[in-house]
Amino acid sequence: MTKSTEPELWITEEHQGTVRLSFKVAQSLFSQKSSYQQVDVVETRGHGNMLLNDGVVMLCERDEFVYHEMIAHVPLFVHPSPRRVLIIGGGDGGTAREVLRHQGIEQVVMVEIDAMVVDACRRHLPSVSRALDDPRLELRIEDGVRYAAETDRRFDLVIVDSTDPVGPAAPLFNRDFYRNVARILEDDGILITQAESAHYDRELQKPMFGDQRGIFPRLHLYLYSNLTYPGGLWCFGFASKKYCPVKDFDPGRVDEAGIKTRYYNPGVHYGAFMLPNFVAEELAGVLDPIPGLSAK
Amino acid sequence: MTKSTEPELWITEEHQGTVRLSFKVAQSLFSQKSSYQQVDVVETRGHGNMLLNDGVVMLCERDEFVYHEMIAHVPLFVHPSPRRVLIIGGGDGGTAREVLRHQGIEQVVMVEIDAMVVDACRRHLPSVSRALDDPRLELRIEDGVRYAAETDRRFDLVIVDSTDPVGPAAPLFNRDFYRNVARILEDDGILITQAESAHYDRELQKPMFGDQRGIFPRLHLYLYSNLTYPGGLWCFGFASKKYCPVKDFDPGRVDEAGIKTRYYNPGVHYGAFMLPNFVAEELAGVLDPIPGLSAK
Numbered sequence: 261m262t263k264s265t266e267p268e269l270w271i272t273e274e275h276q277g278t279v280r281l282s283f284k285v286a287q288s289l290f291s292q293k294s295s296y297q298q299v300d301v302v303e304t305r306g307h308g309n310m311l312l313n314d315g316v317v318m319l320c321e322r323d324e325f326v327y328h329e330m331i332a333h334v335p336l337f338v339h340p341s342p343r344r345v346l347i348i349g350g351g352d353g354g355t356a357r358e359v360l361r362h363q364g365i366e367q368v369v370m371v372e373i374d375a376m377v378v379d380a381c382r383r384h385l386p387s388v389s390r391a392l393d394d395p396r397l398e399l400r401i402e403d404g405v406r407y408a409a410e411t412d413r414r415f416d417l418v419i420v421d422s423t424d425p426v427g428p429a430a431p432l433f434n435r436d437f438y439r440n441v442a443r444i445l446e447d448d449g450i451l452i453t454q455a456e457s458a459h460y461d462r463e464l465q466k467p468m469f470g471d472q473r474g475i476f477p478r479l480h481l482y483l484y485s486n487l488t489y490p491g492g493l494w495c496f497g498f499a500s501k502k503y504c505p506v507k508d509f510d511p512g513r514v515d516e517a518g519i520k521t522r523y524y525n526p527g528v529h530y531g532a533f534m535l536p537n538f539v540a541e542e543l544a545g546v547l548d549p550i551p552g553l554s555a556k
Numbered sequence: 557m558t559k560s561t562e563p564e565l566w567i568t569e570e571h572q573g574t575v576r577l578s579f580k581v582a583q584s585l586f587s588q589k590s591s592y593q594q595v596d597v598v599e600t601r602g603h604g605n606m607l608l609n610d611g612v613v614m615l616c617e618r619d620e621f622v623y624h625e626m627i628a629h630v631p632l633f634v635h636p637s638p639r640r641v642l643i644i645g646g647g648d649g650g651t652a653r654e655v656l657r658h659q660g661i662e663q664v665v666m667v668e669i670d671a672m673v674v675d676a677c678r679r680h681l682p683s684v685s686r687a688l689d690d691p692r693l694e695l696r697i698e699d700g701v702r703y704a705a706e707t708d709r710r711f712d713l714v715i716v717d718s719t720d721p722v723g724p725a726a727p728l729f730n731r732d733f734y735r736n737v738a739r740i741l742e743d744d745g746i747l748i749t750q751a752e753s754a755h756y757d758r759e760l761q762k763p764m765f766g767d768q769r770g771i772f773p774r775l776h777l778y779l780y781s782n783l784t785y786p787g788g789l790w791c792f793g794f795a796s797k798k799y800c801p802v803k804d805f806d807p808g809r810v811d812e813a814g815i816k817t818r819y820y821n822p823g824v825h826y827g828a829f830m831l832p833n834f835v836a837e838e839l840a841g842v843l844d845p846i847p848g849l850s851a852k
Contacts, residue, residue, distance in 0.1 A: 278602030282576035306574030485789035492788010531827025
């Protein structure tokens with residue numbers, strides 16, 4: 261029900277020229293152009309505050325927990341003892357927030373290219389950005405591709421929490437970058453990548469995972485549901501030098517950790533790797549097979 | 557990329573006043589008002605032909621397989637020997653199509669209230685409606701609520717393939733109807749219900765499953781992803797007099813059946829019942845607990 265006294269403001273994202281997703285807006289909270297992109301935060305009606313980069317919805321308060329829990333807890337509960345994590349992108353702070361909830365984490369290096377995203381989220385998305393002040397977090401405003409090429413540090417987990425592969429994030433989707441990530445990962449390290457839509461982006465996923473093949477012995481895809489991304493069903497890539505995300509996952513560790521989550525749990529973890537046939541078959545050549553499940 | 561010579565036609569569905577989903581349209585194929593609702597079929601750009609009832613997207617050719625495989629194969633692979641199935645609604649024919657792919661099915665009774673939906677889909681969605689001519693199908697154009705109250709037949713499976721609980725489908729969401737369904741189900745029968753959005757419709761799901769409680773000893777929810785429904789993550793209800801959809805599911809039967817599916821498989825079946833915490837916790841009082849999973 262719309263009050264007739266309220267102006268009808270909507271923000272609309274168009275995807276591939278065939279589908280549009282619109283959210284009702286109460287007011288604009290932030291709107292500036294950085295060296296890299298247009299950054300907006302709007303207050304919506306019904307979805308909380310919402311971040312958009314170049315007009316593409318990045319997250320909203322209503323369901324950001326889904327994306328951030330799934331990008332962080334899946335690898336952190338597969339790796340038996342993660343201590344050092346590199347986040348490339350993730351300027352809103354939500355991924356860092358979830359990573360830092362794990363007791364064993366000693367250091368998180370977050371390399372975000374665009375200071376304006378961080379500033380906008382600190383001001384208008386505090387429930388997402390609050391972990392940016394954690395003393396275990398080292399925030400670096402610089403190019404993540406260069407950082408991965410040049411750093412001498414080593415990590416148990418690298419998370420590429422990026423926008424779509426156009427504009428500033430494009431160099432995060434190629435073989436040179438993945439080679440550098442493999443170099444800075446420990447021998448049992450894990451790489452998680454934002455891997456776009458399960459319905460709309462197969463032609464992007466094939467070369468993306470093709471570029472990771474040969475570099476990582478295990479290559480998998482897992483699914484989560486995003487309220488504000490076109491089509492709803494979206495993907496993360498799971499690349500590992502050693503661990504299988506299903507066989508090497510110990511659900512008991514989730515209970516022991518005592519981290520209160522709103523989307524993630526052991527059943528969701530297992531289920532996320534069970535790809536529908538239309539996804540699995542089209543990526544059969546670039547992903548590794550995953551073990552089946554049974555009732556406990 | 558939009559050709560400048562092409563008119564910009566879009567069809568837009570608004571949900572709860574806060575979100576809109578729009579699809580690019582090439583042309584209208586069917587647009588008439590029945591005694592029950594406005595029925596439209598449009599040819600879209602990118603999503604195939606699309607059915608809308610009262611302006612709400614019902615299905616499109618691009619992803620209708622997800623909905624229809626998940627509403628049909630989940631119960632048909634839990635019940636050990638389903639032979640007689642009642643579909644209430646489902647006028648497009650997609651649910652009947654998937655049910656009839658199971659060799660053991662002897663009869664499907666489909667009770668659709670609106671002949672115009674059937675006619676529109678026969679003409680403009682033949683890949684969905686093609687099973688409507690199967691000799692095992694008895695198509696009845698009448699009120700499903702009255703049919704469930706009055707029939708003397710008994711079924712192994714009842715599928716409520718309905719629109720949202722407003723207009724003609726409203727009486728399908730209440731206790732009297734569920735009692736009648738229980739009456740016409742065999743002692744080991746299963747009821748599947750269209751159960752709306754996992755994100756937007758909790759306040760509808762609580763009374764809906766509340767009304768089923770006490771009538772069915774086992775009450776569960778399972779999830780699937782719909783490309784054209786707001787929020788993407790949608791639900792079916794699984795109510796049973798006897799079977800647990802996880803413990804009593806034998807994945808070997810799926811392989812034996814040899815039915816080629818595009819979304820459904822044993823892993824997807826298990827994963828669909830693994831509810832995210834925000835869903836499970838809010839429905840803890842009305843759903844039964846589900847067993848956990850382990851890697852095979």
